[in-house]
Amino acid sequence: MPRNQQILLDSRPQGQAQASHFKRVCSDTPALQEGQVLVRHHYLSLDPYMRGRMNDSKSYAACQPLGQVMMGGTVGEVAESRHPDYQVGDPVVGMGGWQEWSVVDAGQPGLLRKVDTSQVPLSYYLGAVGMPGVTAWYGLTQIINPQPGQTLVISAATGAVGSAFVALAKARGCRVVGIAGGPEKCHYATQELGYDACLDHRQHPDLKSMAQALKTACPQGIDGYFENVGGHLLDAVLLRANAFARVALCGMIAGYDGQPLPLHNPALILINRMRVEGFIVSEHLQLWPQALRELGALVAAGQLRPRESIAQGLAAAPEAFLGMLHGQNFGKQLVKLI
Amino acid sequence: MPRNQQILLDSRPQGQAQASHFKRVCSDTPALQEGQVLVRHHYLSLDPYMRGRMNDSKSYAACQPLGQVMMGGTVGEVAESRHPDYQVGDPVVGMGGWQEWSVVDAGQPGLLRKVDTSQVPLSYYLGAVGMPGVTAWYGLTQIINPQPGQTLVISAATGAVGSAFVALAKARGCRVVGIAGGPEKCHYATQELGYDACLDHRQHPDLKSMAQALKTACPQGIDGYFENVGGHLLDAVLLRANAFARVALCGMIAGYDGQPLPLHNPALILINRMRVEGFIVSEHLQLWPQALRELGALVAAGQLRPRESIAQGLAAAPEAFLGMLHGQNFGKQLVKLI
Numbered sequence: 001m002p003r004n005q006q007i008l009l010d011s012r013p014q015g016q017a018q019a020s021h022f023k024r025v026c027s028d029t030p031a032l033q034e035g036q037v038l039v040r041h042h043y044l045s046l047d048p049y050m051r052g053r054m055n056d057s058k059s060y061a062a063c064q065p066l067g068q069v070m071m072g073g074t075v076g077e078v079a080e081s082r083h084p085d086y087q088v089g090d091p092v093v094g095m096g097g098w099q100e101w102s103v104v105d106a107g108q109p110g111l112l113r114k115v116d117t118s119q120v121p122l123s124y125y126l127g128a129v130g131m132p133g134v135t136a137w138y139g140l141t142q143i144i145n146p147q148p149g150q151t152l153v154i155s156a157a158t159g160a161v162g163s164a165f166v167a168l169a170k171a172r173g174c175r176v177v178g179i180a181g182g183p184e185k186c187h188y189a190t191q192e193l194g195y196d197a198c199l200d201h202r203q204h205p206d207l208k209s210m211a212q213a214l215k216t217a218c219p220q221g222i223d224g225y226f227e228n229v230g231g232h233l234l235d236a237v238l239l240r241a242n243a244f245a246r247v248a249l250c251g252m253i254a255g256y257d258g259q260p261l262p263l264h265n266p267a268l269i270l271i272n273r274m275r276v277e278g279f280i281v282s283e284h285l286q287l288w289p290q291a292l293r294e295l296g297a298l299v300a301a302g303q304l305r306p307r308e309s310i311a312q313g314l315a316a317a318p319e320a321f322l323g324m325l326h327g328q329n330f331g332k333q334l335v336k337l338i
Numbered sequence: 339m340p341r342n343q344q345i346l347l348d349s350r351p352q353g354q355a356q357a358s359h360f361k362r363v364c365s366d367t368p369a370l371q372e373g374q375v376l377v378r379h380h381y382l383s384l385d386p387y388m389r390g391r392m393n394d395s396k397s398y399a400a401c402q403p404l405g406q407v408m409m410g411g412t413v414g415e416v417a418e419s420r421h422p423d424y425q426v427g428d429p430v431v432g433m434g435g436w437q438e439w440s441v442v443d444a445g446q447p448g449l450l451r452k453v454d455t456s457q458v459p460l461s462y463y464l465g466a467v468g469m470p471g472v473t474a475w476y477g478l479t480q481i482i483n484p485q486p487g488q489t490l491v492i493s494a495a496t497g498a499v500g501s502a503f504v505a506l507a508k509a510r511g512c513r514v515v516g517i518a519g520g521p522e523k524c525h526y527a528t529q530e531l532g533y534d535a536c537l538d539h540r541q542h543p544d545l546k547s548m549a550q551a552l553k554t555a556c557p558q559g560i561d562g563y564f565e566n567v568g569g570h571l572l573d574a575v576l577l578r579a580n581a582f583a584r585v586a587l588c589g590m591i592a593g594y595d596g597q598p599l600p601l602h603n604p605a606l607i608l609i610n611r612m613r614v615e616g617f618i619v620s621e622h623l624q625l626w627p628q629a630l631r632e633l634g635a636l637v638a639a640g641q642l643r644p645r646e647s648i649a650q651g652l653a654a655a656p657e658a659f660l661g662m663l664h665g666q667n668f669g670k671q672l673v674k675l676i
Contacts, residue, residue, distance in 0.1 A: 230605065249608040260605055265598035267568065270587040270616035278608035 002040075002079075004029045005314045006069045007098035012056055017325065021054065022070070022318040029101045037106040038080040041096050044314070044335040045073035045126035046321045047160075048228070048253050070098035070317075073131060075115070075122050076337075083107060091117050093125040098317055100337050110285070119300040127332035128304050129295045132160035135281040136226070137291035139248030140168050142284070143277045144224035148173030151218045153237060155179040156228035157189050157198055160332035161250065163306035165226055166193050167298050174224075177217045179210075179233060181327045188330070193306065201233065207264070210236035221245075230254045231261045238268040249278040253325065307331035340378075340417075342367045343652045344407045344437040350394055355663065359392065360408070360656040367439045375444040376418040379434050382652070382673040383411035383464035384659045385498075386566070386591050408436035408655075411469060413453070413460050414675075421445060429455050431463040436655055438675050448623070457638040465670035466642050467633045470498035473619040474564070475629035477586030478506050480622070481615045482562035486511030489556045491575060493517040494566035495527050495536055498670035499588065501644035503564055504531050505636050512562075515555045517548075517571060519665045526668070531644065539571065545602070548574035559583075568592040569599045576606040587616040591663065645669035 003026055010023035032038055050072060053064040064071060074096030078086045083106035086092070094112040096102035104112045115125050127133065146152055146169065154165050157178025166189075169176045178189045178198040189198035197217040204210040214222065214236055221242035227234055230252030237247070255261040269276055298304035309329040311320035317335045324333040341364055348361035370376055388410060391402040402409060412434030416424045421444035424430070432450040434440035442450045453463050465471065484490055484507065492503050495516025504527075507514045516527045516536040527536035535555040542548040552560065552574055559580035565572055568590030575585070593599040607614055636642035647667035649658035655673045662671040 234604065249604075252605045252608055255605055260603035263601040263604040266572065266587075266601040266604075267590045267593055267598055269614060270590055273616045273618055273621065275616075276607060276614040278611045278613075280611055283611065 002029055002101055003027075004099055004101045006100075007314060007317055008068060009054060009064050009066055009070055012066070013054055017051060017054060017322060019318045019322065024315060030103055032080060032082045032103060035083050035105060035107050037078055037083050037086045037092075037104050037112065039074070039076045039092055039094065039096060039102050039104055039112070040079040041074040041076040041100055041102065041337045043075050043123045043126055043310075044096075044098060044317060044337060045130070046317065046324055046329075046333040046335065047072070047132070048251050048325065050321065051253070051325055071095060072097050073126050074102070075125050081106075086112070086114070091115050091122055093130065098314065100314055120296055123308060123310075123332075123334055124299060126334060127160040127308065128164050128299055128306055129292055131281060132332065133164040133295040134288050134291040135250060136161045136165035137168055137295065138279060138281050138284055138287060139226045139250055140165060140172075140224075141291075142287070143248040143275070143279065144226065144246045146172060146174050146224050149175070150223035151175045151177065151220050152224040152226070153177045153179065153214065153218065153222050154226040154228070155201075155233050156251070156253070156327075157195060158185045158193065158331060159228065159329070160306070161226075161228060162189075163193050163331060164295060164304060166195050167304040168294070170194050171298070171303070175218075175220075177214075179229070185330065188307070201229075204236075205232075207232045207235050207239075211239045214240045224248070226250060228253060235264045238263075238265060238272070238274075241268065241272045241274055243273055245272055245274045247274065247276040249276060309333045311335045313337070340367055340439055341365075342437055342439045344435075345652060345655055346406060347392060347402050347404055347408055350404070351392055355389060355392060355660060357656040357660065362653060368441055370418060370420045370441060373421050373443060373445045375416055375421050375424045375430075375442050375450065377412070377414045377430055377432065377434055377440050377442055377450070378417040379412040379414040379438055379440065379675045381413050381461045381464055381648075382434075382436060382655060382675060383468070384655065384662055384667075384671040384673065385410070385470070386589050386663065388659065389591070389663055409433060410435050411464050412440065413463050419444075424450070424452070429453050429460055431468065436652065438652055458634055461646060461648075461670075461672055462637060464672060465498040465646065466502050466637055466644055467630055469619060470670065471502040471633040472626050472629040473588060474499045474503035475506055475633065476617060476619050476622055476625060477564045477588055478503060478510075478562075479629075480625070481586040481613070481617065482564065482584045484510060484512050484562050487513070488561035489513045489515065489558050490562040490564070491515045491517065491552065491556065491560050492564040492566070493539075493571050494589070494591070494665075495533060496523045496531065496669060497566065497667070498644070499564075499566060500527075501531050501669060502633060502642060504533050505642040506632070508532050509636070509641070513556075513558075515552070517567070523668065526645070539567075542574075543570075545570045545573050545577075549577045552578045562586070564588060566591060573602045576601075576603060576610070576612075579606065579610045579612055581610055583610055583612045585612065585614040587614060647671045649673045651675070 078090040186198035189195040228251040231254035416428040516533040524536035527533040566589040569592035
């Protein structure tokens, strides 16, 4: 029975989340029952949605129970199996949580999935070919649904969702403009990820400046916006939106820690006859296979090779998570556990 | 050549619109050219969208040129015809504007339409079986798209759009809750129009009070909202919205006169996975015949018999229009011109 380090949610943040809200413990993994599989986690995924789950209030994700292992996506390999479909060594993706090992009822649908690592790196199943990639795919294809030649904008442009979004959107013939924090990320966005332009929101910290920057970067206006951040970015996009523009609301990380951030002029949604739609990708599981096929093909073809930010060891997870919430990661934020 | 009283837009409001922004003039109607028809207007329609057109800025309706006859819907009868499809005495609906007579190129599609007054009063073609009715139909069927048993809310509940909306929504088996200004309108809403409940926004002038009132009136939450007003009403609805609720943004009359009214917590659109969509009914002409058929049938069956507010004489139009913007009308606001 391997010893299993785990991280629990110890208390709920009032305002900004901090490392003290988490607690690291150690326990033995239980013996396997018939139908169960023991997975050794190689990587843990850190995602912005987890911040919402830390609150007790109604959030866009279900609430994380206090005193329990933080939920989260993991990739790893089967270390022991009492299920006929899984062999020791199989690479798998699942929701193992913030811990080094997990015991999974492998027969229960949706908990564990074997993956092919011949053309796609294992860690990518937590990013480009995982939940973040499908998130980008859903917002792009099911809400924004662009025509070739249209101009799309996305905030948090160099994150796991953004890097998949630009690859999917360029494949559809769109002009894609990113918004990211700092010159390094903007350089990475245009030089590696394929953005046509990238705006540094630190250089444009107010509505007027950001709206002007968008006007320059989007001379034909904005037809679609994928929102991960909220605040003055959404206000600025509405000012530059074309008639019938669509906004896929995926995250509003700018407001996670404090008071709600207002939308200053919602009448623009009417004036521009826009559609603004919120979604959670886990509610659209029927579309995942189609999305994952396209994302896997883009990776295999070399058109989607985003960088990853990798923290080392489970104990580093809380700080890596908090850093990601403040934009300190560079691409998909992972924790390497072996 | 009859003398034709007309009302022009004389200047643009900075802030609140006033009677002094309009100017009444008199001219001769020109002689008819081949293919033209002279229409004597019986009723002029006054609608909130006209306020938006008075501004020079980008609005949700095209700009009304200065020094020209105010645009607007009219019903009347053909007084003289040089077009083979129109006979003297034919009842017609068109966009004749704020004047007593108009000369129309009857062959040009969309400018003039003969109507049947055997089962539908002529004036209704400006309301329940006209643009406001189709507006209600579009928002209900194309955006909100409710299931039987769902709870819908509409602001400006007793106006021309609201009265059509409740008839259409009740026919689809929904619970329909109105928001209106004052006890008389609320009484009319529930006793005559068929609303299941009606909230007086004057009794609930702030977010907290309105949200509480909506909670009581909508014990199952809100599945669809038709927005004519904006401001704290929209904020309150978002607080009570169910997952996957839809908001049809048709008007935001609360903000027409001044600074934009913010939306206080747009993150609720994400949290509730909502769709918020603005529209202008004139951009969906292909759906009008279907909508008008249903609305005409409801009127003929006695299920849609809304009251009208009728001002007398063209000179009364500006004050009637300004009163409507402040909710002084009771149902569809018309000006009787004969």
